[in-house]
Amino acid sequence: MPLDEFDRGIISSLQEDARMPVAAIADRVALSPTPVSRRIKRLEDDGIIRGYAPVLDPRKLGFELDAYVLINLAAHSDDNIERFESAIQANPYVIACHAVTGDMDYLVHVIARDVEHLSEITLKSLVRIPGVRDVKSIIVLETIKEKRALPLD
Incomplete structure (x- = not known):
């Protein structure tokens, strides 16, 4: 659906502050x-607008570490994929x-x-999902840019 200038302005305003009054x-x-x-x-x-949610500060909630884990499955069978995706959906972290695409199956x-907690999540949860073959972790040192707002042009 094409967006006109009014729609883009409305979306831009809501991306800036989803609680902005209609007026x-x-x-x-x-x-x-x-x-x-x-x-x-x-x-x-x-x-186009799927919902509204607060943007939380993970550090103020005790989550000091941000990481990306690259995972390969041993086989791409329906059972492996279903078990993996179910376990991922159930993991609150x-x-x-x-x-x-590329060398790994999932990002x-x-x-x-902290690092110990990441180790626990990785070694006691992600690695133990049946069908997981390889796991590589990348720890974020500093976030340079992080935006949820989408470009509207």
Whole structure:
């Protein structure tokens, strides 16, 4: 669905602050609140806006370590993939998982309290998933850029 300048302005405003009042968005995009509300509803109904969530600071919640774990499966059978993906879904420290191209099968984003906690997550959870063959960890030293906002051009 093509977005017009008003839709892009509305989305941009919501990406900046999802709690922004409709009246403030309306002022920004030069529409009255009623059409802005209708457009937001349409964007939600069309699945362009999938939801609203607070952006949390992991460090303030005790998660000092951010890591990426690269995982290869021993075989790409339906059973292996299903077991792996179920275990990943159930692990609260896995905040994202992507099937990827290249040398590894999955890129798993993990948060942990510290190195020992990462070791526990990796050695007692991820490595023990039936069908996992190789696991490599990458620890984030510093985050240079992190945005959830998508470009709208």
